[in-house]
Amino acid sequence: MRCAILAFVAGACWLQTRAELPAPEHIASAVVIALLLCALRRHGANILGAALLGASWAAVLAHLAIADALPREMEGRDVAIIGTVDSLPHEFEGGSRFNVRVERILTPGASVPRTIAVSWYGQVAPAGGAREPVQPGERWQLVVRLQRPHGNANPYGFDYEAWLLEQGVRATGYVRPAGPRNQRLDGFVPRFGHVVERARAALRRHILQQLEGKRYAGVIVALVIGDQRGIPQSDWDVFNRTGISHLVSISGLHITMVAGLAAWAISYLWRRSFFIDGAALPLTLPAQKAAALAGALVALLYVLLAGFGVPAQRTFYMLAAVAAALWFGRVVALSHVLCLALAVVVLIDPWAVLGAGFWLSFGAVAVILYANLGRVQIETGWRRTLAVAARTQYAVTIGLVPLTMLLFSQVSVASPVANAIAIPVISLLVTPLALLGAMLPAPLAGPVLGLAHLAVELLADALALLAASPLAVLNAPAPQPWVFLLALSGTAWMLAPRGWPHRWAGLAAWMPMLTQLPTAPPAGSFTVTAFDVGQGMALLVETRGHRLLYDAGPQYAPGADAAGRILLPYLRGRGIGKLDALVVSHSDVDHAGGARTLLGGVKVAQVHSSLAAGHPVVRAARRHSRCTSEQEWNWDGVRFEMLGPAPPSYDEPGLKANARSCVLRVSAAGRAMLLAADIEAAQEAQLLQHAQGRLQADVLLAPHHGSGTSSTAAFLAAVAPTVGIFQVGYRNRYRHPKKEVYERYGSRGIRRLRTDESGAVVLAFGRQIEVSEYRAGRRRYWHGQ
Structure with missing residues (x-):
């Protein structure tokens, strides 16, 4: 089986x-x-x-x-619908985001998928009063504007389109400000899913009210209902670097603990029911069966509150299988139980295999089972318990290293110490207090939740000290398949049963994985990666021994930007821990929005920009210099020339930020690329006048994303590119690139590549220019659907 x-x-x-x-x-x-x-x-x-x-x-x-797809002709159209709020809303500054289960379509001739995800910005009450939070289970009439699922496509990045498919969401969009046409029709529509989500919302609201203004309230919410969206990225950085992020959620350990406590309590009371007149319950049902049933039911309740994530599912199915075996008097091996849980998860959700949580959850249990083969316990009492806990932590720490390197390109060296502290604090103190406080009424909940928060706060302070060490995390490029399999075999050797010869020798199989170096182009050539960051710019230029990032992408929302979501994961996946230079072309948020996050996540030796002296990015930089047309340098046989802005432009206070964009030309071996940021027609004319002989380039990053105010015919004639790159967002509100500009490139025989269609574009400049498109090279059946 x-x-x-x-x-x-x-x-x-x-x-x-x-x-x-x-x-x-x-x-x-x-x-x-x-x-x-x-x-x-x-x-x-x-x-x-x-x-x-x-x-x-x-x-x-x-x-x-x-x-169940949104027809392409329905994208961007206003559609009136009636539906129910089908998920726990995510409240953010200025609005909320939630799933809607569509019941009726009011717009004639319109077609909408059964489940959509919408954002509602600046929601107000029908009378124009204070904002009314949307609650799960409510029925609303809304006017929405939708688009088909689309996400950024980059190496080592999150596949948003796959995640939406797994959630059953087949269109995304936002609620239009349609006045009285947006109205609540029913306060609650009774359905099982709505009851669960309303209960989760009530618990979240109760916890946040009791912990108002507390920094780690989001952690307490995550431990009770599994909603991790209230934890800021800065805290996640600490948890990830110390390897305890698996604890900051409803993990299998927590569910097992709660189910075990429920089973023990029922067993204890059931066996003593002889003391209650007429209630000899063990004669009706054995205490073991009653305890198993109680444990399984409590685990199910907790898993439902957790949002039914894969680790929670896996734990529940395993507990249910064990309970069923006990109920029917069967003896089953734990490996059979694990495989049965695996089958059920994939039967219900075959897309679960795309998530890191799936592999880490099942991998951790598989490692524990493998590492305990042939182990004979001779210790008793607390010594046995401590020995088992230490061996289990050792096995999980060692066993998941290859998988962690494959998924995240890093492994926490501080994890053993951090988990030794965090597991008992979170599992035995914080989680029980958080659950108890969530169930208690307001007068009693405050002190209990406050004590749980204090424990998290003290723990987080200790973890921050561990995370601050440069040795806390070991980074390396994501291993190739053969390197991963070799490391996996070495791990199996190290965790083999006692008596296996030279188990320590398995460590040698890790060496190729831990000593990999980032790939680099040959001397005298360079590569450029134009990332798919939406409506913004970010390009990585690499030579044999140096790397330069041109712009850092946009900020998407407070605390969320292209650096955190796309650039840093890519750099980690490549094993790149240092940038020799960052060029921030100008201050627009779609170019500079991710710069501060980038500076905090990777070492940057030098920042070049046209930013004002007091700009936060300038203050955060180790070294900063202004972009001027006088700068040029050579790295590994590759020439970098700053063609603009002219130095006198900094003395013009009324000049737009776009007009002061840093224009960079990179060239080697007769091949060149021109990075023109957001310059417009006036700046193009100035370049034609002052840098006429240096504009020619094989590849042009379309100025200002292909706006109607740039890419003049004279400028294109002077540059004479064969490839034009348009870094634009899918269905962006500026409608970049403009149709007439896009056709202007096409009329000159220029190959046009759009990051919203191609994903990340990699250009290798050597004797020839090799172009690869991420979506074309890694296409999946759900892309573009």
């Missing part, structure tokens, strides 16, 4: 790597072949049949999910 389940999961994983879904007739044929193979009752045939069934099952669910 275990091999068949693993094959089923492997088939589902294979399906999630496909660029296109198999046709329905091919799926039907695969199912028939799979059933015939399974009927042969031969091990190899059964394994192959299970794999075919896994791929077929995932394909069927994918077809059903994608079929």
Whole structure:
């Protein structure tokens, strides 16, 4: 059974790597072949049949999910709908975001998916009074403007489109300010999911009211209902660097603990029911069965409050399987229980295999089971408990290193120490207090929740000291497949049962993984990566021994920007821990929005910008210099020339930020790229006058994202590019690139690449220019659907 389940999961994983879904007739044929193979009752045939069934099952669910799509002609149109709030709303400054389950479409001829995700900015009461929070289960009439699922596509980045598909969300958008047409119709629509989400909302509101103004209130909320959106990125950085982020949520450990306490309490009371007249409960139902049922039900309740995430699901299914075995008097191996939980998770949600939590959750349990094979316990009492806990922590720490490096390109060296402190504090003190405080009424909840918060605060202060050390985290490039498999075999060797020869030698298999260096182009050539950051700019220029980032992308919302979401994960994935230079072309938020986050996340030797002296980015820089047309330097046979702005422009206080953009030309071996930021026609004319002989470039970063005020015919003639890069957001409100400008490039035979369509674009400049598009090279069936 275990091999068949693993094959089923492997088939589902294979399906999630496909660029296109198999046709329905091919799926039907695969199912028939799979059933015939399974009927042969031969091990190899059964394994192959299970794999075919896994791929077929995932394909069927994918077809059903994608079929519920927003028609392209409906994008950008106002549509009136009636629906219910189907998720726990995320409140942010100036609005909220939530899922809507569409019940009726009021606009004639319109078509909308069953589930959509919308943001409501500046929501007010119908009478124009104070803002009314949206609550789960409410029925609303809304006017919405939608678009098909679309996310930024970059190496080592988060696949937002896959996440939306897993959530069943097939369109995103926002609520239009339509006055009385946006109105609440019902205060609550009774459905099971609505009851759960309303309960979660009530608990969150209760906790936040009792901990108003407290820094770590979001952590307490996460421990009670699994909503982690209230934890700021700065705190996540500390938790990740110390390796305790798995504790700052409803983890399997917490669910098991709560279920165990419930089972123990029921067992204790059940066995003593003889003292209650007429209530000899053990004679009706054995105490063990009652305890198992109680533990499973409490675990289910906690998992529902947790939002039914994969780690919580895995824990519940394992506990339920153990409870069922006890109830029916069966003896099952824990490996069978783990595989059964694995099968149920993938059956319900075949897209779960795309998430890091899936692999870390099941991987951790698998490591614990493997590491305890052949272990004979001779200790008793607290010594045995301490020995088991220490061995388990050692096994998980060692066992997950290759997987952590593969998923995050870093491993926390401080994790063993941090977890030794954090596990007992969070699991035995904070979580029980948080749960108790969440259930108590207001007069009693405050002190209990306050005590839980104090414990988190003290723990966070200690963790911050650990995280501050440069040795807290080991970074390396994401391992190649063969390097990962080698490290995995070494890990299995190190965790093998006692008696296995030279277990320490398994560490040698880690060396290729831990000693990898970032790739780099040959001397005398360079590569440029134009990231897909939405409506903004960010490009990484690499030579043999140096790296320069041109602009840092936009800020999306308070505390969220392109550096945190895209640039830093990419640099970690490549194993790049230092930038030799950062050029911030000008102060517009779509170019400078991620600069401070970037400076806080990676070492930057030098910042060049046109920013004012008091700008926060200038203050945060180690070294700063103004961009001027007089600057130039050489790295590894590659020439960098700053063509603008002219020094006198800094003495013109009324000049727009766009007009003072840093214009950079990078060239080597007769090939060049011109990075023109947001210059407009006037600045293009100045460049034609003062830098006429230095403008020619094979690749042009379209000025001002292809706006109608730039890319004049004379400028394009002088640059004479063969490739034009447009860094633009999908369906951006500026409608960049403008149609006439885009056609101007096309009329000159220039190859046009848009990051909203191509994803990240990588250009390798050597004797020839090699261009690769991330979406084309890593296309999945849900992209663009």
